[in-house]
Amino acid sequence: MTGIGQHKDQAAAIERRIAELLGRMTLEEKIGQMSQVNAGEPGAPEYLGDALRAGQIGAVINLVDPAVANELQRIAAEESRLGIPLLVGRDVIHGFTTIAPIPLGLAATWDTELVRETAAVAAAEAAAAGINWTFAPMIDVARDPRWGRIAESFGEDPCLTARLGVAAIEGFQGDDLAAPGRIAACAKHFAGYGAVEGGRDYDATSIPENELRNVHMTPFRAAVDAGVATLMTSFSDLNGVPATANEFLLRDVLRDEWGYTGLVVSDWESIPQLSVHGVAADDRECAAQAATAGIDLEMASSTFRDHLPALVAEGRVSGEAIDAAVAHILRTKFRLGLFDDPYVDPGRLPSRPQDARLRVMKEAALKSAVLLKNDGHVLPLAPERPGTIAVIGPLADAAYEQLGTWVFDGDPGLSVTPLEGIRKLADGTTEVRYAPGMATSRTRSEEGFDEAVAAARAADAVILVLGEESILSGEAHCRADIGLPGAQPALVRRIRQLGKPVVAVILAGRPLTLTDVIDDLDGVLFAWHPGTMGGEAIAELLFGVESPSGKLPATFPRMVGQVPIYYGHKNTGKPPSPETVVHIDEIAPGAPQTSLGMTAFHLDAGYRPLFPFGHGLTYTQFRYAGLVLSRNELSVGESIDVSVEVANIGHREAEDVVQLYVRDLIGSVTRPVRELKAFRRVRLGPGESATVGFALHTDALAFYDRHNRLVVEPGEFHLWVGGSSEAGLRADFRVIGAD
Numbered sequence: 001m002t003g004i005g006q007h008k009d010q011a012a013a014i015e016r017r018i019a020e021l022l023g024r025m026t027l028e029e030k031i032g033q034m035s036q037v038n039a040g041e042p043g044a045p046e047y048l049g050d051a052l053r054a055g056q057i058g059a060v061i062n063l064v065d066p067a068v069a070n071e072l073q074r075i076a077a078e079e080s081r082l083g084i085p086l087l088v089g090r091d092v093i094h095g096f097t098t099i100a101p102i103p104l105g106l107a108a109t110w111d112t113e114l115v116r117e118t119a120a121v122a123a124a125e126a127a128a129a130g131i132n133w134t135f136a137p138m139i140d141v142a143r144d145p146r147w148g149r150i151a152e153s154f155g156e157d158p159c160l161t162a163r164l165g166v167a168a169i170e171g172f173q174g175d176d177l178a179a180p181g182r183i184a185a186c187a188k189h190f191a192g193y194g195a196v197e198g199g200r201d202y203d204a205t206s207i208p209e210n211e212l213r214n215v216h217m218t219p220f221r222a223a224v225d226a227g228v229a230t231l232m233t234s235f236s237d238l239n240g241v242p243a244t245a246n247e248f249l250l251r252d253v254l255r256d257e258w259g260y261t262g263l264v265v266s267d268w269e270s271i272p273q274l275s276v277h278g279v280a281a282d283d284r285e286c287a288a289q290a291a292t293a294g295i296d297l298e299m300a301s302s303t304f305r306d307h308l309p310a311l312v313a314e315g316r317v318s319g320e321a322i323d324a325a326v327a328h329i330l331r332t333k334f335r336l337g338l339f340d341d342p343y344v345d346p347g348r349l350p351s352r353p354q355d356a357r358l359r360v361m362k363e364a365a366l367k368s369a370v371l372l373k374n375d376g377h378v379l380p381l382a383p384e385r386p387g388t389i390a391v392i393g394p395l396a397d398a399a400y401e402q403l404g405t406w407v408f409d410g411d412p413g414l415s416v417t418p419l420e421g422i423r424k425l426a427d428g429t430t431e432v433r434y435a436p437g438m439a440t441s442r443t444r445s446e447e448g449f450d451e452a453v454a455a456a457r458a459a460d461a462v463i464l465v466l467g468e469e470s471i472l473s474g475e476a477h478c479r480a481d482i483g484l485p486g487a488q489p490a491l492v493r494r495i496r497q498l499g500k501p502v503v504a505v506i507l508a509g510r511p512l513t514l515t516d517v518i519d520d521l522d523g524v525l526f527a528w529h530p531g532t533m534g535g536e537a538i539a540e541l542l543f544g545v546e547s548p549s550g551k552l553p554a555t556f557p558r559m560v561g562q563v564p565i566y567y568g569h570k571n572t573g574k575p576p577s578p579e580t581v582v583h584i585d586e587i588a589p590g591a592p593q594t595s596l597g598m599t600a601f602h603l604d605a606g607y608r609p610l611f612p613f614g615h616g617l618t619y620t621q622f623r624y625a626g627l628v629l630s631r632n633e634l635s636v637g638e639s640i641d642v643s644v645e646v647a648n649i650g651h652r653e654a655e656d657v658v659q660l661y662v663r664d665l666i667g668s669v670t671r672p673v674r675e676l677k678a679f680r681r682v683r684l685g686p687g688e689s690a691t692v693g694f695a696l697h698t699d700a701l702a703f704y705d706r707h708n709r710l711v712v713e714p715g716e717f718h719l720w721v722g723g724s725s726e727a728g729l730r731a732d733f734r735v736i737g738a739d
């Protein structure tokens with residue numbers, strides 16, 4: 001029998017078992033399946049045992065004890081009437097105990113294989129703790145760095161987010177969800193959460209359907225096509241209807257258009273919050289709206305348990321809606337193999353040795369750091385040079401802070417800090433002097449500056465380890481000012497006055513506005529929150545053991561007032577150019593109203609970001625030439641081959657991320673000025689070159705048109721290939737109708 005045949009048989013068998021089970025379930029047992037309970041509260045495990053016996057619970061969240069998980073599974077399997085096993089969920093976001101860079105950092109690797117690996121490591125560690133379901137990846141397109149959850153995102157671009165989201169899903173789930181060490185993934189938060197007003201978490205969103213489909217839904221569609229087992233709704237209000245009660249999202253698009261058959265979970269208490277939003281008067285109405293809209297499983301709250309029996313009895317919620325929800329939940333449990341074996345035996349799991357897991361996380365940290373600036377080749381520091389380095393800053397030796405947001409189970413004891421990494425590499429040749437300068441990243445006092453200045457004065461070069469502590473990004477941790485917090489800019493200025501070479505390593509959960517410090521720094525390595533192995537990776541990059549290769553997954557604004565600013569914007573009817581931009585300081589007194597360019601820019605910030613999407617320097621230089629298309633005209637349904645010569649014309653081995661962008665010049669709806677369509681890492685030694693090829697199919701050019709139909713519209717396209725979203729090497733092609 002072929003593999004595909006086998007899958008089909010298994011799927012058919014699962015459908016038979018679901019139908020058979022549904023036929024035997026009482027309404028109460030069905031509603032029990034639709035309830036997920038917080039097991040993280042004291043005393044919960046005991047209460048849960050009784051509820052499980054009675055068939056009142058289908059899933060738990062925040063249980064991380066394998067012995068308790070096994071005991072609960074035993075009760076569910078052996079002591080409940082129908083023996084339905086339990087989903088055990090936990091936020092395993094970028095690692096479990098061994099921590100990878102935050103997702104935004106992982107996105108800066110542009111490395112799908114590596115993202116898959118980090119997720120596989122996390123899945124295996126979590127599975128050993130009895131967990132069979134994670135609430136990741138978050139694939140909300142995030143274009144507002146004020147929003148704390150940009151840390152948990154893959155950045156601003158739908159294509160990059162979709163590719164990395166799918167890689168993470170594959171890493172968690174593998175080919176076979178039932179295989180040991182695999183767990184169900186959850187694509188979240190459907191949909192539009194990244195567009196919260198003002199970058200304030202949980203705030204409302206207003207997203208026209210066309211933008212929703214062309215931008216925010218793109219990664220979710222890819223996740224569904226990749227077989228993601230579960231999806232979570234967003235807390236946010238979408239155009240007046242909160243996502244948790246949004247039939248358009250959950251029924252029309254997700255089920256009817258996309259054919260999704262997995263389960264949909266609400267977010268934490270997002271069902272009772274429907275009344276706080278103001279679309280339902282009470283919990284009962286909340287439950288009715290959520291169940292009708294298409295929520296299968298209620299996270300943390302109990303409105304389903306409390307009200308669905310009566311709502312079904314009176315016909316307010318249909319029996320078919322309940323059956324469909326329960327089928328989605330049971331399907332997930334069958335796919336996970338829980339009916340065959342719900343227990344975890346950590347000893348029997350294929351576990352990679354700790355060293356191997358640390359290696360994966362280190363590679364991710366190495367590839368995620370983005371070299372933003374390197375004036376006068378201040379980096380790499382030569383390790384063999386005798387001398388003294390000063391390591392200064394509140395995040396130089398902060399084992400917990402470098403792990404970033406969402407590390408419930410992360411072990412700071414495993415962390416290698418930048419100071420430790422630098423000390424290890426400098427060993428014996430270079431003296432390292434350390435002074436934190438500030439107690440935390442938010443400290444306003446300059447009390448510690450004198451000690452830091454003394455350390456810097458005695459040094460040949462200064463490494464400042466700056467940024468944001470973990471708590472300043474992540475869920476509910478938004479900032480209106482996204483500069484370096486506290487006295488950090490003042491610290492930079494004090495150190496600069498010494499006239500030494502100064503390099504900043506910045507650890508942060510979001511793009512920061514660095515305009516006020518950038519000129520006082522010779523080099524800037526932006527390392528995000530790099531996880532467990534951050535310090536070792538940073539030291540190797542600083543000393544040139546490895547060359548930086550991260551690329552920005554989100555635009556860095558000059559000023560927060562520029563937000564939203566992203567590369568894939570619309571052209572407008574009045575696009576700015578260097579010729580039309582006037583700076584506020586240059587305006588002549590009494591200038592006539594229409595004398596200032598009349599294009600889309602800010603008088604005080606222009607229209608350019610500080611660093612564009614896709615940007616990242618390294619210790620060598622790459623030259624792009626010879627962009628060739630296999631043809632200049634293709635029909636809908638065909639592909640073109642794109643090839644480009646990439647040469648390393650510097651003196652060090654390094655990797656570049658080759659990026660391919662297109663612009664669809666004329667559409668029935670306006671199209672972005674550039675859109676990422678493909679990317680690939682390439683590693684080249686000094687003097688080496690390679691031909692890098694991409695196949696571009698017209699499917700990749702499809703978009704939702706004026707009537708929100710997915711189409712490929714014939715017409716002219718520009719195509720660029722290069723090392724950032726500002727790549728200049730261009731070739732043009734034309735798409736013609738199918739006949």
Ligand code: BGC
Nearest residue numbers: 061091135188235267268475
């Ligand atoms: C978050 C989700 C998370 C859930 C469970 C919510 O507050 O929005 O992303 O998975 O909590 O912890």
